[in-house]
Amino acid sequence: MSETIIAFEKVSKWYGEFHALRDIDLSIARGERVVICGPSGSGKSTLIRCINALEEYQEGRLTVDGVEIKDDVKAIETVRKNVGMVFQQFNLFPHLTVLENLTLAPMWVGRVPKKEADERAMAQLARVRIAEQAGKYPLQLSGGQQQRVAIARSLCMTPKIMLFDEPTSALDPEMIKEVLDVMIELAGLGITMLCVTHEMGFARSVADRVIFMDQGQIVEQNTPAEFFAHPKSERTRDFLSKILSH
């Protein structure tokens, strides 16, 4: 694979006394698409939230696109400009219209003129097939539509890395597909993607690598084909049998 864009070196994180990430070593290549799965509380969300410094870690070293993430505010700002994130609960800004949600960061963080920000936003809304809703407020949209707006919002900053934190977990079954379709399209753009999800169909069709986490550790990682066909550890087999049995 090509050059490394994200490098975890012996990263550890504690919530109080709880050791949430334990000596994580992981490197992600530029353009790689990685799916992270595992039981709840296994540290998968914490892991990706460290990448844009929404969580801080106490030990080890984490480098994102050449910048080491520490307490340095400037470094964190630089990293966040290049890393987009999509949340389980969408986290759209309810007091702003869809269009305003999309233009906020480009205008205030990227210093892009309003006209250009509007154009960029409309292009991204068209990409997620929701351009006609630009003037509405987020709460007037369905969950699936809101999540697509959230994806478009992240894309407006032209990120090098996209993080997805269980993007379909809060959605009705009928809406999961419309969001996954958009994510599958994104996978073709060459953006580095890290996705915490239990959508194994998505993992199979899009991911270059599947990572299985448990108790703050990476238990197993492999190509999707190998991961699903020949899971190595007992813990992985147990987990897969539970989520694939339905």
Next chain:
Amino acid sequence: MDTALHAPVIARPPPSRTAGPLAWLRANLFGGWKSTLATIVIAVVIARLLPDLYGWGVARSVTQPDNAACRALEHSGACWGVIAEKYRLILFGRYPFAEQWRPLVATLLMVAMLVASCTRVLWSRWLAVAWLAVLAVFFVLMRGGIAGLTPVETARWGGVPLTMLLSTLSIAAAFPIAILVALGRRSHLPAIRTLCVVYVELIRGVPLISVLFMASFMFPLFIPPGISVDVLVRVLVGITLFAAAYLAEVVRGGLQAVPKGQLEAAAAMGLTYWQTQRKIVLPQALRMVVPSIMNSFISTFKDTSLVTIVSLYDLTGSLALALGGDANWRQFYLEGYLFIAAIYWMFCFAMSRYSQWVERHLNVGNKR
């Protein structure tokens, strides 16, 4: 189980309400025996009180400033004459009688500015400029000393203009302070957080009267001799700091109601702390607490009546002054207080209605 083929039901409009005043009466006033009983009790109470009120306030009242006629009533009717006699003293306090057109014009200008500020189409940078201009004119008119106007010291300002000046300026200054203090109380920096907590708890722990006393009598002891700060300014600072402490807690309540996910989304997009507060947190926090903010504003407006204790004669103080100094009219204080109560009420009601408009106006994002 019923396995018959599902027959679709076409969506239809809701049934129209049974119309007409009779139907309304039945539904709202006489729906069941409890409702009927309540209606009758209230109707009886009103029927008993109304004639007495009308007789005292209107039928037997004296509206001429005729002291003998008022005394002859022996309080069986209202003596509105006291207001006709004293209204200029009540409205403008100890301001020199011949110069009272100045506070009148100043007050009207201020009212016009307040109304303009509440009008959406006028919200622009020019409004701030206009405010500075109007405040300058207000002070020139009130204080005089230039443009051929006789100087009038601030100690003689009083009545409605003083009440309006104190409340407008203290509310306008308290609001931004309150926002900063509320943000400070949630700061990650312990020094700032402690400072804000101490400020709020200290101010909230004492009555406004003692703050005013301190501003008026103790503050001068702490500043170097030779420098004198006008008592009006000192009192204004006192009221502002007092109002800001309460308002800060209201704002903090709003800040806490903004979901953590909003902050995370803003942070993930690279917004700085101040950008996040200004564009994401405050707009949501403040609209949630509009009713409480207006509550604080109305409180502050009425609290200005306490400046009487440091010898500033606002509307309430002026009334006491107007009646207290005149043995002939002193006994008609009830009518006098009703008069200023009506003035206070008009201002407060306007504020309350405006807050309701703001609430409706800001609620757009939450409508489905």
